[in-house]
Amino acid sequence: MNPLRNAVNRTVLALTGAALLAGGGWLALTSDGLAGRLPGWWPTPDAGTVLLDRGGLADLRTHGWWTPVVVAGTACALLLCLVWLLAQFRGGGRRLPLAGPSLTLRSRALADAVARRAEATEGVDRAHVHLPAGKRRSRARVRVLLEPGAAPGPVLERLTRGPLDEARASLAPHRTSTRVRMGVRSTRERRAR
Structure with missing residues (x-):
């Protein structure tokens, strides 16, 4: 965002x-x-x-300015809330800037590519990547589910030198900060599959 x-x-x-x-x-x-x-x-x-009692409200309604001000204020508040709501879904925030002046990339496409590359890494069972778009700086949130018996240190090093470096290179010269969360799949969960 x-x-x-x-x-x-x-x-x-x-x-x-x-x-x-x-x-x-x-x-x-x-x-x-x-x-x-x-x-x-x-x-x-x-x-x-x-x-606000009925007498006070009736007294306010006797003024000619009361009804138009209430209607205009309510309409402005509603319009402001609608504009604010629509701004949350604007497509401009979902594009990542690339090195060229007018080149952009959908953050979901890059996140899916990084997740597929991360899942191909030795010791990784599943991966989910989220890349919120930013104009000058991007943040990557990576959740990795390790295979049972996989050591987190070497897996993190392979991820950093592989898919995460590639993502950083594709967004250069813009900086990318990365947060990686790791979990281990239990043997009970593996048997249930």
Whole structure:
């Protein structure tokens, strides 16, 4: 995922969460049971009131600006949420830049090729590769299931010098960081096949 998009997503989620937490905390702390223990400066509603009663709402509706502002605000919020949702599925983030000025490669195609090469490596039973696209830097997440009895050190060295180096070379001059997770297939799982 694009780092800017990732930062925007986290910021919006954090602000939404903070607003909901503050509103929920205010409503919870101003209940009748806790209101007596709060400091004097804490804003508390009058007993038996609601956040927006029918009289207050009717009073707001008498103003000519109220209905258009509510409709426009709701429409803008809906449009913003839809644009944000569609931006998550935009195809531009799924292409990896190559050495040429306008050359790109689908990250899924490269990930499948690296996974097939990794599975052909001695000591590897299965491999899954995920390559999120980035403009200047790519991250490869590799999950490898080792065959029983395979030593992780030599397998990691063979993977690094083989499929992972080839992936790094195909994305040059852009940097690629790699995280490899290894697991061992149990003999019980092997018998079940």
